[in-house]
Amino acid sequence: MQVTLLKSKLHKAEVTSVDPDYSGSLTIDLDLMEAAGFLQFEKILVGNISNGERFETYCIAATRGSGEIGLKGAAAHKGEPGDLLVILSFVSLDPDEASVWEPRLVLVDKKNMSFRQINSST
Numbered sequence: 572m573q574v575t576l577l578k579s580k581l582h583k584a585e586v587t588s589v590d591p592d593y594s595g596s597l598t599i600d601l602d603l604m605e606a607a608g609f610l611q612f613e614k615i616l617v618g619n620i621s622n623g624e625r626f627e628t629y630c631i632a633a634t635r636g637s638g639e640i641g642l643k644g645a646a647a648h649k650g651e652p653g654d655l656l657v658i659l660s661f662v663s664l665d666p667d668e669a670s671v672w673e674p675r676l677v678l679v680d681k682k683n684m685s686f687r688q689i690n691s692s693t
Contacts, residue, residue, distance in 0.1 A: 577674040578662035579607040584679045586654040588641040595644025597628050601635040606686050608675045621654035638683035
């Protein structure tokens with residue numbers, strides 16, 4: 572048996588751009604991707620705090636240090652620059668692994684230029 576738990580979370584990342592003519596995804600500053608432990612092309616669940624939209628897509632690395640959070644393709648219709656997002660990924664574990672699992676939680680500041688990891692109990 573496997574259970575699905577939170578793997579990583581970027582909290583309050585600010586949308587910096589939208590591009591509906593792109594093939595689809597969410598671009599994330601490489602520094603933020605690494606802090607959260609997201610992998611290139613990893614499936615993610617995105618919640619838009621500003622408008623209540625939720626959608627699944629995958630992440631693509633944006634330029635390191637750019638602060639970019641870009642809604643691309645169909646996802647571009649789910650938000651606008653300035654919206655705040657919660658970006659989540661999940662992992663499947665067996666119950667023994669799950670009993671000691673700790674997700675990686677990252678709180679992002681305004682404009683996505685700095686961040687801090689927080690305890691999973693926060």
